[in-house]
Amino acid sequence: MKKRLFILLSMALVMFAGNALAAISGAPCVECHTMHNSQNGEPMRWDGSADPASALLRAANCTGCHASATITNNGSNVIPQVDGAVYGTDTTAGGSFKWVIDGDDAKGHNVDELNIADAALGQTPPGWDETHPGAVNDDVTWAQQLSCSGTYGCHGDHDELDTFGAVQGAHHEPSDGLDGSTVGKSYRFLSGIVGVEDEDWEFTNSATDHNVYKGVARNEGGNDSADTISYLCAECHGKFHAAEGINALPSTNMSNPWLRHPTDIDMRALPASSEYQQYGLGIGGYSVEAPVALSNPVAAANADYSAEAIVTCVSCHRAHGSPYDDLLRWDYAGMEAGTTGAAVNTGCFRCHTTKDGDNSL
Ligand code: HEC
Ligand code: HEC
Numbered sequence: 001m002k003k004r005l006f007i008l009l010s011m012a013l014v015m016f017a018g019n020a021l022a023a024i025s026g027a028p029c030v031e032c033h034t035m036h037n038s039q040n041g042e043p044m045r046w047d048g049s050a051d052p053a054s055a056l057l058r059a060a061n062c063t064g065c066h067a068s069a070t071i072t073n074n075g076s077n078v079i080p081q082v083d084g085a086v087y088g089t090d091t092t093a094g095g096s097f098k099w100v101i102d103g104d105d106a107k108g109h110n111v112d113e114l115n116i117a118d119a120a121l122g123q124t125p126p127g128w129d130e131t132h133p134g135a136v137n138d139d140v141t142w143a144q145q146l147s148c149s150g151t152y153g154c155h156g157d158h159d160e161l162d163t164f165g166a167v168q169g170a171h172h173e174p175s176d177g178l179d180g181s182t183v184g185k186s187y188r189f190l191s192g193i194v195g196v197e198d199e200d201w202e203f204t205n206s207a208t209d210h211n212v213y214k215g216v217a218r219n220e221g222g223n224d225s226a227d228t229i230s231y232l233c234a235e236c237h238g239k240f241h242a243a244e245g246i247n248a249l250p251s252t253n254m255s256n257p258w259l260r261h262p263t264d265i266d267m268r269a270l271p272a273s274s275e276y277q278q279y280g281l282g283i284g285g286y287s288v289e290a291p292v293a294l295s296n297p298v299a300a301a302n303a304d305y306s307a308e309a310i311v312t313c314v315s316c317h318r319a320h321g322s323p324y325d326d327l328l329r330w331d332y333a334g335m336e337a338g339t340t341g342a343a344v345n346t347g348c349f350r351c352h353t354t355k356d357g358d359n360s361l
């Protein structure tokens, strides 16, 4: 009986709650909230716990809704799921924690709600720079494991330790005209970051149907910008967003030449003869496998990548996780130089178009 009720409630949630482009709408409060966590003397939390939960919710935590065993991304449901298996089938642009949940630390971020800390990396992010202006906290060595949001997390306000405190109100805030001014008005509740959100989180996707990321073409002077998708990653992996070879801090410094793979570099500004101009099947094209950013993001259908195509951290990585080590978007081990095998024109070769065996896209 209880099980049946649970399934019915979950289904209702999937069908009626929310709208990807704006605040949650069209769903009664009772679908997600409980005032006392008690009805007819029974808990109203979906996991059956009698303890009241944060924000008076019926889920114990973020993944109680976003990695639900009873919800699968299907293109029309409205609670984006982060535990699917295949991009474009049941997994969205951010990727999936599936492999971390299954115990493979290398394939995703080890978020505390889903698994214990990464056995190889521990709690402190690789490339961590606590003096970086955007650093999420100022621990020299992290005192806590990575969480979804807050002081030790990616989403929400980093001044708030509590995961729900960090996103308070965001789910109910209209998110049209994202300007980064509040968590709800930030790209995917990533505080201060901007961009254009694909309506179904890239459940359906193509060269004209995708998220539009923000990047800046940085130069030696530094001109970093705190609202780009790569800056989000730099809030924890600061050193990897810098070009310099030594680990001098703060890691926002730039140098020439790059001694780490460039991010926030504009490929269209490179020589016309360079291999990079063949990105996206030639000028103006775009690849959802190796996405690039614009300095002024507009909706994908109108986005023009002929004048600008900026490399970002998410050009190669998926934020949550992927089937590949290091959260990569493709099988790096399969990228063999100068061959015409299955990897031709994929992965690294989306940009390094002449490094595979067929010298073009
Ligand atoms: C689809 C699920 C869902 C529905 C339906 C829903 N909420 Fe929420 N609500 C949330 C989540 C998730 C949070 C916590 C995260 C946040 O604050 O963004 C929240 C937080 C809140 C908060 C605390 C944050 C703030 O804005 O102060 C209030 C108050 C609230 N909801 C009221 C309501 C009311 C009233 C209704 C019905 C009219 C409602 N909610 C319907 C999911 C929902
Ligand atoms: C009660 C269910 C529920 C819980 C718990 C919940 N969410 Fe959500 N979340 C939703 C729904 C519904 C949406 C889609 C509507 C929307 O975009 O606001 C959503 C959307 C999101 C999005 C995507 C926003 C966008 O721009 O598309 C993020 C990021 C997110 N939630 C983070 C969190 C975090 C972090 C927590 C925990 C602190 C959390 N959620 C807890 C129901 C929930």
Ligand code: HEC
Pocket: 105, 106, 107, 108, 109, 110, 111, 118, 121, 122, 123, 124, 125, 126, 136, 146, 152, 153, 154, 232, 233, 234, 235, 236, 237, 313, 314, 317, 318, 319, 325, 326, 327
């Ligand atoms: C709030 C801090 C935080 C942010 C923001 C963050 N990361 Fe991480 N990242 C970590 C921590 C902590 C680890 C080490 C533990 C683990 O693997 O979860 C890590 C590990 C990684 C790893 C190695 C994973 C492995 O297991 O080998 C990659 C790759 C990575 N992050 C990429 C990114 C990218 C790309 C972004 C931006 C989309 C990003 N990170 C944003 C905290 C963060």
Ligand code: HEC
Pocket: 126, 127, 230, 233, 234, 237, 240, 241, 242, 261, 262, 263, 311, 312, 313, 314, 315, 316, 317, 326, 328, 332
């Ligand atoms: C050109 C593709 C590419 C780009 C762009 C890129 N990475 Fe990586 N990243 C990789 C590869 C490949 C690895 C595997 C280790 C290596 O080759 O150094 C990796 C490894 C990592 C790791 C794990 C390091 C460890 O010790 O396990 C982190 C963290 C990381 N990247 C973060 C970032 C961040 C942050 C950015 C943006 C500032 C970024 N990456 C941009 C390809 C990329």
Ligand code: HEC
Pocket: 261, 262, 265, 266, 267, 270, 276, 290, 291, 292, 311, 312, 315, 316, 332, 335, 347, 348, 349, 350, 351, 352
């Ligand atoms: C989104 C486009 C993009 C992707 C994907 C990409 N790169 Fe790059 N890569 C660049 C750009 C742009 C440069 C800098 C070119 C310049 O400064 O002239 C670069 C530079 C490099 C360099 C240094 C070249 C030099 O001149 O010093 C290496 C090595 C490299 N990439 C390897 C890789 C590998 C391996 C992968 C796959 C894991 C990869 N890249 C994926 C765009 C990309």
